[in-house]
Amino acid sequence: MSRSFNFCSGPAALPEAVLKKAQAExxxxxxxxxxxxxxxxxxxxxxxxxxxxxxxxxxxxxxxDNYEILFVQGGASTLFAQIPANFVTDHKTVCYLxxxxxxxxxxxxxxxxxxxIVSGSTKEQNYTTVPSWEExxxxxxxxxxxxTPNETIGGLEFDDLPETDLPIIADLSxxxxxxxxxxxxxxxxxxxxxxxxxxxxxxxxxxxxxxxERSDNEALPSTxxxxxxxxxxxxxxxxxxxxxxxxxxxxxxLEALGGVEAIEKVNEQKAARLYKAIDGSKLYSNxxxxxxxxxxxxxxxxxxxxxxxxxxxxxxxxxxxxxAGHRSxxxxxxxxxxxxxxxxxxxxxxxxxxxxSRYGA
Amino acid sequence: MSRSFNFCSGPAALPEAVLKKAQAExxxxxxxxxxxxxxxxxxxxxxxxxxxxxxxxxxxxxxxDNYEILFVQGGASTLFAQIPANFVTDHKTVCYLxxxxxxxxxxxxxxxxxxxIVSGSTKEQNYTTVPSWEExxxxxxxxxxxxTPNETIGGLEFDDLPETDLPIIADLSxxxxxxxxxxxxxxxxxxxxxxxxxxxxxxxxxxxxxxxERSDNEALPSTxxxxxxxxxxxxxxxxxxxxxxxxxxxxxxLEALGGVEAIEKVNEQKAARLYKAIDGSKLYSNxxxxxxxxxxxxxxxxxxxxxxxxxxxxxxxxxxxxxAGHRSxxxxxxxxxxxxxxxxxxxxxxxxxxxxSRYGA
Numbered sequence: 001m002s003r004s005f006n007f008c009s010g011p012a013a014l015p016e017a018v019l020k021k022a023q024a025e026x027x028x029x030x031x032x033x034x035x036x037x038x039x040x041x042x043x044x045x046x047x048x049x050x051x052x053x054x055x056x057x058x059x060x061x062x063x064x065d066n067y068e069i070l071f072v073q074g075g076a077s078t079l080f081a082q083i084p085a086n087f088v089t090d091h092k093t094v095c096y097l098x099x100x101x102x103x104x105x106x107x108x109x110x111x112x113x114x115x116x117i118v119s120g121s122t123k124e125q126n127y128t129t130v131p132s133w134e135e136x137x138x139x140x141x142x143x144x145x146x147x148t149p150n151e152t153i154g155g156l157e158f159d160d161l162p163e164t165d166l167p168i169i170a171d172l173s174x175x176x177x178x179x180x181x182x183x184x185x186x187x188x189x190x191x192x193x194x195x196x197x198x199x200x201x202x203x204x205x206x207x208x209x210x211x212x213e214r215s216d217n218e219a220l221p222s223t224x225x226x227x228x229x230x231x232x233x234x235x236x237x238x239x240x241x242x243x244x245x246x247x248x249x250x251x252x253x254l255e256a257l258g259g260v261e262a263i264e265k266v267n268e269q270k271a272a273r274l275y276k277a278i279d280g281s282k283l284y285s286n287x288x289x290x291x292x293x294x295x296x297x298x299x300x301x302x303x304x305x306x307x308x309x310x311x312x313x314x315x316x317x318x319x320x321x322x323x324a325g326h327r328s329x330x331x332x333x334x335x336x337x338x339x340x341x342x343x344x345x346x347x348x349x350x351x352x353x354x355x356x357s358r359y360g361a
Numbered sequence: 362m363s364r365s366f367n368f369c370s371g372p373a374a375l376p377e378a379v380l381k382k383a384q385a386e387x388x389x390x391x392x393x394x395x396x397x398x399x400x401x402x403x404x405x406x407x408x409x410x411x412x413x414x415x416x417x418x419x420x421x422x423x424x425x426d427n428y429e430i431l432f433v434q435g436g437a438s439t440l441f442a443q444i445p446a447n448f449v450t451d452h453k454t455v456c457y458l459x460x461x462x463x464x465x466x467x468x469x470x471x472x473x474x475x476x477x478i479v480s481g482s483t484k485e486q487n488y489t490t491v492p493s494w495e496e497x498x499x500x501x502x503x504x505x506x507x508x509t510p511n512e513t514i515g516g517l518e519f520d521d522l523p524e525t526d527l528p529i530i531a532d533l534s535x536x537x538x539x540x541x542x543x544x545x546x547x548x549x550x551x552x553x554x555x556x557x558x559x560x561x562x563x564x565x566x567x568x569x570x571x572x573x574e575r576s577d578n579e580a581l582p583s584t585x586x587x588x589x590x591x592x593x594x595x596x597x598x599x600x601x602x603x604x605x606x607x608x609x610x611x612x613x614x615l616e617a618l619g620g621v622e623a624i625e626k627v628n629e630q631k632a633a634r635l636y637k638a639i640d641g642s643k644l645y646s647n648x649x650x651x652x653x654x655x656x657x658x659x660x661x662x663x664x665x666x667x668x669x670x671x672x673x674x675x676x677x678x679x680x681x682x683x684x685a686g687h688r689s690x691x692x693x694x695x696x697x698x699x700x701x702x703x704x705x706x707x708x709x710x711x712x713x714x715x716x717x718s719r720y721g722a
Contacts (some may be wrong), residue, residue, distance in 0.1 A: 004394030007699055008401045011602055016388070023387040027380050033365030033682060035380055035606070040683055042368045066387060072564065074434045076582060077598035080580030112580055152399055181621065194599055199398040201562040201601030221442030223435060237438035238555055240562030240601065241372055242494040246398070322401055 005344035008154050008298060008322035009175075011194040016076040016247045021213035029340040036245045041238050047246050048231070056251035060260055061176075062184050063206060063311055070226060071244050074191040076173050079203055080109035083146070083169060083188070088114040088228050088296070091143035095119040095166060099158075100151030101328060110146070117142065119162075124176040124357040127154045133162045138220035143214075144187055150174040150294055152195075155286065155333065156293035161185055162338075167211055174296045176204065177254060178338055179264045185210050189297055195296070195301040196338050198246035205229075214319040239264050254338065270336050270345045272294040283307075283356040284332075301331040307359050308332070318351050320344075362650040369515050369683035370658060370696040371535075372555040375540050379610045380424050381701075397606045399498040402599050410606050411594070416641065417612035421539075421621055424544050429521030431566040431587060432595040432605050435536050435551040440564055441470035442658040444507070444530060444549070444678075445575035447587050452504035456480040456527060460572060462689060463532060471507070477611035478503065480523075488515045492649035494523045495541075503527055504575075505548055511535040511655055513556075516647065516689040518655035522546055528572055535566065535657045538615060539699055540625045548572050556657070559607035563600070566590075615699065622701050631655040631697050631706045638710040644668075644691075644717040668692070679712050681705075 001087055004011035029036045032045050039046045054069045057280060063069065072079065084094055094114045096107045098121035100273045110116050119138050120131030138145065145166040150157045152174045160181070167187025176191035183189065187208045188193035194200035207226055216227035223229075223236050275293060284300045286293065303310055311332065315323050336345055367374035390397045400407045411609055415430045424430065431492045433440065445455055446709050455475045458469045459482035471477050480499050481492030499506065506527040511518045519539070521623050529547025537552035544550065549568045553563040568587055577588035586640075618624060636654060639645045645661045647654065663669055672693065676684050686692035695705055 002394065003389060006395045006399050008395075008399065008404075010599060011399055011402065013399050014396065019388050023384055026384040026387065027377070028364060033680060034369075037376065037380075038367050038369065038374050039373065040370055041561070042688070043369075043683070073439070075434060075598040078434070078584045081584070085582075109582060114583065166395075188595075192599065199601075199603045200402070200599045201604060221470060221473065222438065223439045236438040238371060238553065240560075240604070242560045242603065243562060243601070246614065258395045308600070319394060322404070327403070332420045339424065 002319075003321045004321040005338065005340070005347055007334045007340070007348070009191070009195070009326070009333060011200045011336055011338040012196075012247070014198070015250065015253045015339045018246065020252050021249055022246060035094050037242045039241065041235055041241050047242055051249050053244055053251060054249035056248065056255060057153040057204070057340065060182055060251060060254060061181065061206070066209050068207050068209055068212065068228045068230045069182060071189075071239055072203045072209060072229065073201065073223070073240055074203065075200070076190060076203055077105065077203075079190050080106040081112060082224050083190075084110045084113035084143070085145045085219075085220060085224060088146050088213065089143070089214050089217065090352065091141065093117050093139045093142045095142045095145040096121055097121070097131065097147045097162075099130055099148055100154040100156055101326075102151055102153065103148040104172065106146060114143070121147065126154060126287070127151065128287050130156070130158050130292055133160070133316055138162075138164050138166060140165065145326070147171070150296055152297050152335075153253050153329060154288065155294045155297045155299040156288050156292050167208065174294070174337070177260055178267050178296055180260055181304045193243060193247055195335075198250050199243050202243040202247065204247070219274045232326070236348055266342065267295050267336070267338065270340065270342055271298065273349060274298050274334060274336065274345055277352055280297055280355055281352070283360045284352060296337055297333060297335050299325055299329070299331055303361070304359075310359065311355060315351055315357065318347075320351055345352055362678075365680045365682040366701070367682045368654060368695045368697070368701070368709070370556070370687070370694060371553070372561045372685065373443070373609070373696055373698050374700040376557070376611065376614045376700045379607065382608060382610055384492075385689065386668060388699075399600065402596055407602055410609050412604055412611035414612060417616060418565070420618050421615060422542065422544055429570055429573065429591045431590045432582070433566050433567060433590065433641060434562065434601055435563045435564065436561070437532055437551060439565055439628070440551050441467040441599050442473060442537045443585050444473045444551075445474035445504070446585060447578075448504045448572065450504070450575050450578065452502065454478050454500050454503045456499055456503045456506040457505070458482070458492065458508045458523075459484055459508055460491055461515040461517055462687075463512055463514065465510040466531065467507060467509065475504070480506065487513065487648070488517060489648050491517070491519050491653055494615055496524055499523075499525050499527060501526065505530045508532070513658050513696075515649065516655045516658045517649050517653050517662040518657065519653050528569065530655055535655070535698070536673055538621055538624070539628050539657055541621055543655050550657065554608055556696075559611055560604050561578060562590065563604040565608070583660060600644075627631075628656050628697070628699065631701065631703055632659065632708060634699065635659050635695060635706055638713055642713070642717055644721045645713060657698055658694060658696050660690070660692055660694040661688055664722070665720075670722065672716060673684050675716065676712055681709055683710055
């Protein structure tokens with residue numbers, strides 16, 4: 001069987017060119033005589049990989065000098081606790097937007113460390129839209145405002161940032177590198193790698209340097225302190241070296257394609273075509289406010305729920321892999337990250353049309 | 362250039378057969394149409410890998426039914442904090458043996474969570490031996506006794522466990538699967554993968570189930586609670602899937618070789634030959650009490666320190682990679698984990714003899 005079109009929400013598809021390069025040098029990286037997996041993290045070879053990844057990411061996102069790039073272990077879910085643990089010092093409160101399942105998880109962890117003000121929530125609208133920026137309840141003395149600009153499960157995405165003087169901390173796990181952003185508007189960005197960056201096992205963090213001072217705190221676990229990670233170039237202990245290497249290869253691939261601006265156009269096209277197919281159908285539908293539909297994660301339900309298992313079995317057989325929605329919500333979900341080629345989206349649309357013609361009312 | 366003999370202390374050499382298998386199936390695992398790196402961690406394919414890894418490890422170490430195997434992110438250094446955070450509940454104290462640099466780091470992190478009793482220390486002997494078990498200062502009400510049976514930097518290893526009713530928690534990062542152990546004597550074993558198990562990015566934990574109850578604590582970060590990890594089969598969030606897959610391949614390789622008993626004999630031979638070469642030389646020496654010399658990490662110094670850089674440059678050129686000692690102590694160190702073939706140790710000994718004949722006094 002050849003390679004499938006892989007719609008998994010994460011760990012997600014990687015560019016085939018990246019996997020082929022990793023495969024070619026898996027036993028012997030650049031003549032070093034060893035795999036990247038077998039190198040000391042403090043070797044000149046691995047250090048060159050780490051520095052390359054940082055330099056490429058800096059170029060791709062135009063990261064200003066007053067930010068540090070950190071590679072952190074544990075997954076974004078660990079960061080949900082690690083962020084308040086780092087930044088709640090003299091502050092008593094933290095502000096969170098509640099726009100979906102991942103916001104809610106971040107809020108749950110933050111409550112272990114601070115008084116959480118839910119500054120705005122669309123839970124009562126089933127998370128189908130975002131709160132009004134004008135009506136947010138923001139505490140000017142809070143440590144930060146946390147937002148989740150892409151809700152991977154619900155399929156909601158927003159680009160505009162709330163107006164506030166609080167440092168904005170954003171979980172960009174699913175959208176990093178998929179669209180242009182102005183890094184200078186954020187206090188901190190973090191993103192689990194396993195969507196648009198590389199394999200699971202590392203979180204990309206971009207932190208404004210002035211905020212790091214708050215986390216220079218001897219009471220924190222050594223490997224949790226962002227200040228300590230920055231001082232040690234993400235190598236307090238052995239980092240997940242192979243995941244960082246894959247990230248560097250993905251960044252290289254993206255630069256060769258023309259960078260974030262280039263892939264953003266492709267992502268707009270892919271999402272537009274898929275939503276058009278959904279909206280033009282009687283079988284499929286997507287509940288999210290059109291202005292806030294995610295370009296990366298496209299959930300849809302079938303008018304006749306009893307067809308779901310047939311849809312999943314037939315799509316899988318057609319080489320369209322992992323289209324089931326998140327176990328907490330059911331339905332379907334097509335995650336179409338950077339590594340999903342236009343042809344994959346076209347094949348999905350073609351399959352959906354054919355399926356509807358055979359099973360639709 | 363062909364593959365080197367790699368003496369790195371970690372990330373360490375992996376079995377070539379394992380790397381070749383991973384290479385062959387890197388783009389398409391068992392006809393699934395995707396790389397292991399691209400699979401949902403909740404897919405039937407990845408679940409089968411995780412269960413295979415657990416079953417193989419259970420067989421290899423003869424793990425009793427009343428233990429849970431966990432795959433934890435963050436590295437053993439994160440566990441240094443996570444362990445007291447999990448187990449210090451009604452207990453006020455924890456006991457630690459101080460037998461080297463890694464013990465000392467574990468103690469430093471534990472102090473953030475509990476009153477640490479250093480039950481025995483050989484710091485004054487430069488960590489060249491172990492404390493007398495009879496003279497340990499053990500608090501019967503402590504939460505546990507933490508030990509580091511292999512000090513990777515100093516090159517010290519001990520096999521005998523102290524007599525105590527306290528649950529023994531052991532950092533076996535460098536020795537797991539290198540020698541037979543009786544798991545039932547431990548409360549918890551943990552080991553960073555990047556020595557004898559797989560690539561960096563995952564820690565293997567084996568925890569006695571009755572101890573897990575203590576960590577069923579809502580105040581802990583969700584991804585830190587061992588109880589929560591056990592309930593969720595190590596998948597509270599996305600685990601480092603590729604590292605777990607490599608671990609499964611390493612376990613498979615070890616089973617095919619005849620298991621821990623078989624590799625232990627090889628490891629004894631390799632270490633005996635190398636120490637014999639050191640002891641029989643006028644140029645090289647190792648300071649550790651002969652009874653407690655590590656089979657895995659063999660540090661040695663040159664009588665003439667000014668030869669160190671020449672030794673490192675020439676050994677590297679001879680395909681003997683990463684022989685420098687830890688940056689904190691200098692000198693040389695040959696790490697000869699399971700994946701180091703006998704031929705690698707023989708090549709090193711041959712090189713050392715030749716070097717001595719050319720540069721020795």
